[in-house]
Amino acid sequence: RLTRCSVSLQSSKAVQGLTGLRNLGNTCFMNSILQCLSNTKELRDYCLQNQYLRDLNNNSRMRTALMSEFAKLIQLLWTSSPNDCVSPSEFKTQIQRYAPRFVGYNQQDAQEFLRFLLDGLHSEVNRVLVRPRASTDTLDHLPDDEKSRQMWRRYQEREDSRIGDLFVGQLKSSLTCSECGYCSTAFDPFWDLSLPIPKKGYGEVTLMDCLRLFTKEDVLDGDEKPTCCRCKARTRCTKKFSIQKFPKILVLHLKRFSEARIRTSKLTTFVNFQLKDLDLREFASQSCNHAVYNLYAVSNHSGTTMGGHYTAYCKSPVSSEWHSFNDSRVTPMSSSHVRSSDAYLLFYELASPSSRIRGAKPRGRGHRHRTEESSPWQGRAQATQAPPGRWRLVFTLGLVFLLSFSSCVIKITEQGTRQARGHPPH
Ligand SMILES: *[C@@H]1O[C@H](CO)[C@@H](O)[C@H](O)[C@H]1NC(C)=O
Ligand SMILES: *[C@@H]1O[C@H](CO)[C@@H](O)[C@H](O)[C@H]1NC(C)=O
Ligand SMILES: *[C@@H]1O[C@H](CO)[C@@H](O)[C@H](O)[C@H]1NC(C)=O
Ligand SMILES: [Zn+2]
Numbered sequence: 001r002l003t004r005c006s007v008s009l010q011s012s013k014a015v016q017g018l019t020g021l022r023n024l025g026n027t028c029f030m031n032s033i034l035q036c037l038s039n040t041k042e043l044r045d046y047c048l049q050n051q052y053l054r055d056l057n058n059n060s061r062m063r064t065a066l067m068s069e070f071a072k073l074i075q076l077l078w079t080s081s082p083n084d085c086v087s088p089s090e091f092k093t094q095i096q097r098y099a100p101r102f103v104g105y106n107q108q109d110a111q112e113f114l115r116f117l118l119d120g121l122h123s124e125v126n127r128v129l130v131r132p133r134a135s136t137d138t139l140d141h142l143p144d145d146e147k148s149r150q151m152w153r154r155y156q157e158r159e160d161s162r163i164g165d166l167f168v169g170q171l172k173s174s175l176t177c178s179e180c181g182y183c184s185t186a187f188d189p190f191w192d193l194s195l196p197i198p199k200k201g202y203g204e205v206t207l208m209d210c211l212r213l214f215t216k217e218d219v220l221d222g223d224e225k226p227t228c229c230r231c232k233a234r235t236r237c238t239k240k241f242s243i244q245k246f247p248k249i250l251v252l253h254l255k256r257f258s259e260a261r262i263r264t265s266k267l268t269t270f271v272n273f274q275l276k277d278l279d280l281r282e283f284a285s286q287s288c289n290h291a292v293y294n295l296y297a298v299s300n301h302s303g304t305t306m307g308g309h310y311t312a313y314c315k316s317p318v319s320s321e322w323h324s325f326n327d328s329r330v331t332p333m334s335s336s337h338v339r340s341s342d343a344y345l346l347f348y349e350l351a352s353p354s355s356r357i358r359g360a361k362p363r364g365r366g367h368r369h370r371t372e373e374s375s376p377w378q379g380r381a382q383a384t385q386a387p388p389g390r391w392r393l394v395f396t397l398g399l400v401f402l403l404s405f406s407s408c409v410i411k412i413t414e415q416g417t418r419q420a421r422g423h424p425p426h
Helices: 002-010 028-038 041-048 051-055 065-079 089-098 110-124 144-156 162-167 207-215 353-358 376-385 388-408
Strands: 169-177 183-190 193-195 218-220 237-245 249-254 292-303 308-315 322-326 329-332 343-350
Touching: 028 041, 028 065, 028 089, 028 110, 028 292, 028 308, 028 322, 028 343, 041 051, 041 065, 041 162, 051 162, 065 089, 065 110, 089 110, 110 162, 110 343, 144 169, 144 183, 144 237, 162 249, 193 207, 207 237, 207 249
Parallel strands: 193 249
Antiparallel strands: 169 183, 169 237, 218 237, 249 343, 292 308, 292 343, 308 322, 322 329
């Protein structure tokens, strides 16, 4: 199989990765996430090119079976012929060993599943074999950017893998005392962001509205008053999130399920999101960040909290065409159908400045790839009209980006890593 795999990688003109996954009984949540990950280019290559083998922790106390089964499954998805269907049952055996809550055939939450899965994969290919003791020295005397760097370094001293390289970002939370004005900051790693959906009387909201609500200043008063370390008393404070380090792959979770007292309910608000050029710079804690993202996968939940169905739509990293993955059935779809009120998890990839420049060139061989936002033909028209000065500008911007990016991808955090926004609990 491995030989076949590398052969097919070389001649990847045939459309691959369009293999369905058998539903083993309410396992559509798992299938939906697996297809989104299978279309995550770097993760796919990590599995297909067997790079993960090098990183497997052979330490006898640790397991490696989850990563191995995951990679096997990704290889099967990318080597089977289109319209084939493979069974994820061996993979399921491993994920339920790792996280017993996935034993059985209950409907589960796709976001929770994603967190457990990424955490499991990460721990089996963690480059850190012996974790140093967590440092408890306070870093509060340092300026914010230095503090964030140190926090990131501390995090990476314990958690450092290819999986983390792709998915982990760093979130800054600032707590400002309204009495004395003292601002304390914390820097936590995150694997995804859970976004609240603003409640509007009618009409749609945009993904930017959700992000603005998430990063909005929040007042902590009454019972919620935190203790200010300067006033040495519980005071009214404001709290605010911003993104310190943008991950390569940004998973946005739309909080459609709200825990009500008796049963959960689902918000079916239509959240309009951009497929291309989602610019998140306004949410950055420091000004240098390049933060433009393109969508490549969506996990779709239809139905209610009691009974629902998950599907996925993914843009092939090979053909750039969108397909709908409904368990064993894979069908082509138009990018104009990607937005719906059922979108639940959005997978965005950080655009590199080079790909943005490349995007302006005509695409070869009739790979039709028309989205509403930008068609390659519009891009070409712009490119041919553009005066040379514009290219110089684009080039310079690219360089500036590269320089700022390298100083920006600062090595930053661990604190409260295992809390809500970080890892799932073990
Ligand atoms: C684990 O073993 C494989 C093959 O035996 C080897 O290639 C790999 O480098 C080892 N991994 C580590 C982290 O030592
Ligand atoms: C997403 O869910 C909606 C609601 O059930 C459905 O109409 C749509 O076809 C689904 N999309 C895909 C690609 O499965
Ligand atoms: C998924 O497939 C099932 C049949 O297997 C069908 O009933 C259902 O409508 C499909 N859902 C979507 C969203 O395509
Ligand atoms: Zn104070």
